[in-house]
Amino acid sequence: MEIVKTENLVKIYQDNGVPVEALKMINLSVSKGEYVVIAGPSGSGKTTLLNLLGALDKPTKGKIYFEGEDITLKEKSDLAKIRLHKLGFIFQAYNLIPVLSAIENIEFSMMLLGIPEKERKEKALSLMDELGIKELADKRPNEMSGGQQQRVAVTRAIVNNPSLVLADEPTANLDSVTAGHLLDLMERMNAEKNITFIFSSHDRQVIDRAKRLIILKDGLIES
């Protein structure tokens, strides 16, 4: 089943009146259960593409279909709903909520869905247990290492069973051993839970382990 599909996608930024063509003509389709890595040098448009796929930004031209539905013309609040219900995000800089503990960060997106507290706690704990980070439950982000924070972020991204998880250079701030563990984790979730992952990276290790590799260059898919 097709999760997300783009049609002649173009994104032009205005940089102080100067148009910057970040994406030139992207045609891409990702199906359920895929594990896709978008690689390419810095400035090639990886972040831009992920933001568009993640309904965080709107394209200048072209269309994006999410689960068959055109999302290019949707309202801000509808896009927020899609993000909440269907998508998971992992950011390069972990971006956990600093005043919440690990488990509360994970509960946060469930809270937004209106899941009752007891159920939230149980689900968060069992998932943390599954991912081997149960002992981090009560730690605040500033008490965790980068790798630990990113594992919590992965847990937060998948806890609502999203159709698609988007991760923008999730290993960029991690050493290669930690990055390897994180990749193990995501691969496991992909295999065990059939969660679809799209992430960007220019990290060799990540690219080598990709099941499907898309190489971006100057806003175009090279291969």
Added chain:
Amino acid sequence: MLLKLAWRNIWRNKRRSLLTLAAVVFASLMAIAMRGIQLGTFALNIKTVVELFSGYMQIQENGYHDNPSLNKSFIVDQSMISSLQNTKGILGFAPRLYADGLISYKNESRGTAIFAIDPDKESLVTNFMQNVDRGKFFTSDSSHEVVLGSQLLENLKAKIGDNVIILAQGFDGTLGNQKYKIVGTVKLGVQGMEAATVFMGIKSAQSLLGMGNRVNAIAIKVHNINQLKKVKKSLIQVIHDPNLSVLLWNNVNPGLQQMLEFSSVRGIIFLGILFVIVAFGILNTVLMSVTERFREFGVVLSIGMPQIKLTYLVYIETLLLTLFGLLLGNLLGFVLNSYIVDHPIMFGGEMKKMYESYHFLPQAQSSTDFKIFLYVSLAIILISLFACIYPAHKVYKLEPLKGIRHT
């Protein structure tokens, strides 16, 4: 969860939260103290003036107050007396008769305001009789005795025990004159009054003026000044006479009412300015705390948090701080106001003179009236919510990506 988040965010930047808190505590304490002193002193002033002279309420013939005349008088009959006695909330009542006249002693004569009272009843309503500085006050059954304003005695160059002649135009237009013995003088605070007033028994005055049983007014004292309107209402019902009206102290002393209202308005304007300053202070700190967290907000918006919930967070954080500050401010304010109630601030010098010229006690009182605390708290809650509008609007307009990129 939103509440938990707000609570922890408050603790995150302790210094800034403390600043907001301090602003709220300061504003509420200041407002409670000022309003307390203002309203407390007003109440004291009213009480002093009203109890000295006018009484809390008066029954008069319609139109007497605007245009006094002996013709606008009425008879206090048994049914009126029992109406007054049976109306709940009335502590005492005293019939009065006022007239203008001329007082002479040997070669000196002066225009005078005749103030005729029944001493037994008057002492239940007002207390000027306690201000006797020479001699004594006449009693209810004495006749042909008068008490003069202190200054009037001196102006006439008379002494206690001397006889004076008082001349006045009576009820039917004829001139009456009678001889009276000066038994005492009273201090009245106001020079003009002290130089012109003569007190006599109501029966003496009725005979001088040919008034029969008629009086111009009945002054009334109530148990509780806050129930004036209620007492007035039930009194009107039982008196049931379309020719008579019931006036409250502020109708009898419109000048006093105006003066107090004027300074009350002045106080409120001052507090308004204070509140505006505090509002901008809060606006500033809220805006800082919000702008600082744009990145974090961007993340939660990306996750799919509805924009509106994020604005709630801004309001809840501020409201929590405000409520906590109000709790402290109210507590401190209550302690301060209670202290002043027990230990009024005494005035000296010019202030003392000014207060005395209005017949006020030369002191500042305070008040612990619940309404002061309520209104101040509501006002500060409103201004802090108001101060959140702009920051909350910025949050509402924040794009998730702008937030994430913001650093």
